[in-house]
Amino acid sequence: MAETAAPKTSPETNLSLRTSPAELLSAAFEAGSVPGTVELREITFLTMVGLRVPRDTDAGERIASVTGGLPTTCGAVSGTGDTSVLWLGPEEFLVVAPSEAHESLGGDLIQALREALGDDAGQVVDLSANRTTFELTGPRSRAVLEKGCSLDLHPRWFKTGTALSTEIGHIPVVLWKTGDESYRIFPRASFAEFLGRWLLDAMREYASPEVP
Amino acid sequence: MLLISCPNCGSRDETEFHYGGQAHVAYPENPNELNDREWAEFLFYRDNTKGAFAERWLHSTGCRQWFNMLRDTVTYEIQAVYAMGTPRPAAAPPAAESGTASTAPDSTTTGTAGPSIAATSTATGTASPSTTAPEGATK
Numbered sequence: 001m002a003e004t005a006a007p008k009t010s011p012e013t014n015l016s017l018r019t020s021p022a023e024l025l026s027a028a029f030e031a032g033s034v035p036g037t038v039e040l041r042e043i044t045f046l047t048m049v050g051l052r053v054p055r056d057t058d059a060g061e062r063i064a065s066v067t068g069g070l071p072t073t074c075g076a077v078s079g080t081g082d083t084s085v086l087w088l089g090p091e092e093f094l095v096v097a098p099s100e101a102h103e104s105l106g107g108d109l110i111q112a113l114r115e116a117l118g119d120d121a122g123q124v125v126d127l128s129a130n131r132t133t134f135e136l137t138g139p140r141s142r143a144v145l146e147k148g149c150s151l152d153l154h155p156r157w158f159k160t161g162t163a164l165s166t167e168i169g170h171i172p173v174v175l176w177k178t179g180d181e182s183y184r185i186f187p188r189a190s191f192a193e194f195l196g197r198w199l200l201d202a203m204r205e206y207a208s209p210e211v212p
Numbered sequence: 213m214l215l216i217s218c219p220n221c222g223s224r225d226e227t228e229f230h231y232g233g234q235a236h237v238a239y240p241e242n243p244n245e246l247n248d249r250e251w252a253e254f255l256f257y258r259d260n261t262k263g264a265f266a267e268r269w270l271h272s273t274g275c276r277q278w279f280n281m282l283r284d285t286v287t288y289e290i291q292a293v294y295a296m297g298t299p300r301p302a303a304a305p306p307a308a309e310s311g312t313a314s315t316a317p318d319s320t321t322t323g324t325a326g327p328s329i330a331a332t333s334t335a336t337g338t339a340s341p342s343t344t345a346p347e348g349a350t351k
C-alpha cells in the first residue's frame with residue numbers, strides 16, 4: 001500500500017488521471033443514441049502514432065514490418081491484429097492501436113516504431129492526445145454523416161475498410177468505415193465537443209417516429 | 213463549386229482545397245542582386261490572365277500535398293492537373309476549343325517565366341502597364 005519505492009506512475013494511475021476530450025458529452029451521447037437506428041459513443045484514449053516515411057525505403061520497410069504493412073493508396077488501411085495504419089498522404093500515415101499499446105500503459109508500439117525508423121529520415125510521433133475517436137453505428141449512420149460531409153458515402157463508392165480525410169460539419173476529420181453500418185470518426189481534441197454536439201443534432205430526427 | 217481531381221485522392225470538392233496562387237514563379241537565383249522594385253515584383257506581382265492560367269493548389273483537408281493545375285479563369289474549366297516541379301503542359305489536351313485559343317499567347321508568357329527568374333523580373337520590370345497601375349493604386 002504505502003510502498004515508497006513504487007513507481008511514480010502506474011498504468012492505473014495514468015488512466016484514472018485522464019479526461020477524454022468528449023467526456024462531458026458521454027451522458028448526452030447515451031441519451032441521444034437511438035438503439036437499432038443510430039448510436040454514438042466516444043472510444044477513449046486510443047494509441048495513435050503519426051508516421052512520415054516513404055514506403056519504398058529501408059526505413060519504410062522496417063516500419064511496415066512493425067505495423068503489418070503500410071497502405072499504398074488513398075483510402076487504404078493496412079495493419080495486423082488490432083493495429084491499423086491509415087493512409088493520410090503519399091508518405092504520411094496514422095497508426096491506430098488500442099490504449100494498451102501506449103507506453104504509459106505498458107505498451108511498446110511507439111518505441112518499436114522509433115527503433116524501426118532509427119536514424120533515417122522520417123518521423124514517428126506520438127499523436128495519441130491529438131485526436132479522439134467517435135464511433136457512429138446503425139442503419140441511419142450514413143444519413144447522419146451525409147448531412148455534413150461532401151464525400152460520396154454510398155457503399156458503391158465508400159467501401160467498408162477504407163478511411164479518408166475529409167470534413168464533417170466543417171470539422172476536419174479522418175473518417176474510417178469500419179463496417180457496413182459503422183464508422184469511426186477522428187476529430188482533433190479541440191473540435192470533439194463541437195462535432196459531438198453536431199452529430200447529436202444530426203441524429204435527433206431519428207428518435208422521432210417517421211412522418212409518413 | 214469546382215470538383216477538383218487531386219493527383220493522390222481523386223475528385224473532391226473545392227472546399228477541401230486551398231488556392232496557392234500563380235504557378236512557376238521561381239525563387240530568384242541571386243536575390244541579393246535584385247533591387248527593391250525587382251524584389252517587390254517577385255513577391256507581389258502576378259499575372260492576371262484571362263484564359264488558361266497555371267496555378268498551385270493544396271489539398272489541405274486531404275493528403276496535404278501541393279500540385280499544379282491549368283484552369284481557365286473565364287470558364288473555370290480545369291484543363292490539366294500536374295505535379296509540382298514539372299513544366300506547364302504545352303496546350304490544353306482534350307477539350308480544346310476555347311482553350312487553345314487563349315492558351316497559346318499565355319503559355320509563352322509563363323513558359324519563359326518558369327525556368328529562369330531573371331527573365332520574369334526583367335519581363336515584368338520593363339512591362340510599363342504593370343508599373344503604372346500599382347503606383348496609382350497606392351496613392
Ligand SMILES: [Zn+2]
Nearest residue numbers: 218221271275
Ligand atoms: Zn489529395
